[in-house]
Amino acid sequence: MKVHFIAIGGSAMHNLAIALKRKGYEVSGSDDEIFEPSKGRLVKEGILPESFGWHPEKITNELDAIILGMHARKDNPELLKAQELGLNIYSYPEFVYNQTSDKKRLVIGGSHGKTTITSMILHVLSKLNINADYLVGAQLDGFDCMVRLTDAPLVVIEGDEYLSSPIDRRPKFHWYKPHVGCISGIAWDHINVFPTFENYLEQFKLYTDQFEKDGVLVYFERDKDIQKILPEVRKDIKLKSYTTPDYRVEDGVTYLMSEIGEIPLSVFGEHNLQNIMCAKTMLNEIGVDDDQFLEAIKTFGGAAKRLEKVAENEHSVAYKDFAHSPSKLKATVSAVKQQYPNRKLIACMELHTFSSLKKEFLPHYENCMAEADEALVYFSPEVVEHKRLEPITAEQVAAAFATPNVKVFTNSEEITQLLRDKEWDETNLLLMSSGNFHGVNLDEFAKELIN
Structure with a gap:
């Protein structure tokens, strides 16, 4: 072909x-x-x-x-x-569906956690030697290609809500027709694609409409916006909910409480705990039992750029994360602070996406970095101009975040020099962006500071 x-x-x-x-x-x-x-x-x-x-x-x-x-x-x-x-002209997701139409499809949808949940499922399937194809939106450790299409009977698909192609304006995840699908959460932050929250919410309802007959919808039960669409889900679809499990943190390690005892994890934060429960619930539906899952998930170390540890010594640790939307930003800052409650946290965030740089969207960032001891926010006026957006000022950004711990920078050299001048004893660093702070190698920079 x-x-x-x-x-x-x-x-x-x-x-x-x-x-x-x-x-x-x-x-x-x-x-x-x-x-x-x-x-x-x-x-x-x-x-x-x-x-x-x-x-x-x-x-x-x-x-x-x-x-x-x-x-x-x-x-x-x-x-x-x-x-x-x-x-024959296909969008990416349309062609993927055609390649996987004869397989059992597990589709991971939601505004956040998709890559991590997909990675967790693949990690467990690998540990259990279960043959599966996959499609993942981010590079994962141990994989040289993030799409696999073979004769495997099962496929795991990260189903994002971005548009399919220039001539197919449907979100990608409308194509995949899950047998088992999830919604991890709904948080509107794609205003360049979905101009209103109602329009964005409707995409998730339409996603459930595409489920195979007698499919299973796995969802986070504490998300109030998911609750809005549940009454409209087809009656043949089985609903399975999950929530945040009980856990404790000791000496920088998170322990998941389960029926088989405390499970030490290599990841942390409530979002990751919720992601674990989503992955477990989905895999239960294809015959993986809890004991198998919990034993395998112990060794899951996280997905690239999702609370990825990039430098560490006895007194400090540095993480980088893809977080840029308000909900992800708040959850990531909170996770690091809870994991190391006795250490100071300096959190740095770059406004880089179309939504994050739009003046009308900035108020959604209110209190998102409140838990950091110091919060440094950077944006490039040149990027704002390149995206043809209305100019914003450092004062407007600071007012939007609305907490006194926030300082705003428009020059990346100023923010990097400020960090170089810091003392890092009993202090952690969190770098969050879908970009790179105007050309900074985040891994090397973090190692320079921490090591």
Whole structure:
């Protein structure tokens, strides 16, 4: 089968391209720019485009499928040529569904925790030697490709709510039709895609509409917004709830209380405890019992950039996290403070996404960093301008966070120098961003400070 990727360099797209190449497909692709690590991985598989740019001459009737990435525009010349020839054009999630339609599908949905829950499920399945395919949105330790498509009878899919393609405006997770699916929580922070909360909430209702007959919906019972859609869920769908389990923290280790005793964990924070319960409940539905699950989850060390430990000594530890939305930010700060209650916490956050830099959205950050001893917030006015947003000021950002521990910076060198001047004895560092604080290598910087 001959498949061509339009915008092959995307984080999800290049992984799917690699998976199909390994499956024996003839894979080609184009993109106007490709960065690492996508570039190196495509080189290794022999499918990096010979030159950057769009090449309509690559689009011929010999192609069995075109896979269209979100990075491409509606007027992309390769897309226009494919439409002119009447070729089969798929979005990424549509093609994934076609590849997995004969498998039992576990789909992880929700505004937060998706990557971690997916990683936990894959970790347990690996420990139990259960063969499964997968699709994950972030790079995980021990995996050289985050999409696997084989003849396995089971597939685990991270189902995000971003749009499928430039010509398919449905959220990706509407395509996957779970046998067992979850909603980990609902927190509106994608205002560039879903302009109102009601519109965003509706996407999760539509997600449940796509469940297979007699499917299972696993959900966090304390989320008031999930509760709003439950009465509308189809009657044939079985509802399974989970909540935060009992736990205790001692000497920097979190212990999960269970019927088989205290389970020492390698991760911490209430969100991770909730993620564990979600993963357990979903795996129960495919025959994994609690004893098997709890024994395997002990060794789960977390997903990359999700409370990832990057430096440590006897008196300090540094973490980095992908947190950028208000709910994730608050939960991450709280988790580190609770895990080390006797240490000072300096939390640094970069406003980097479209939503986080939008003036109308800033008030959602109220009190999000209140538990940090010092909270440093950085944003780049150049990024605001690049995203064509209305300018914001440091004073507006500080007022939005609304706690006296917050200081706002618009120069990354100022914030990094301030951190270099700090004493780190009995003090922890938390770096949170979907970016990199204007070119800072967060791992190396944290090691410089802590070590």
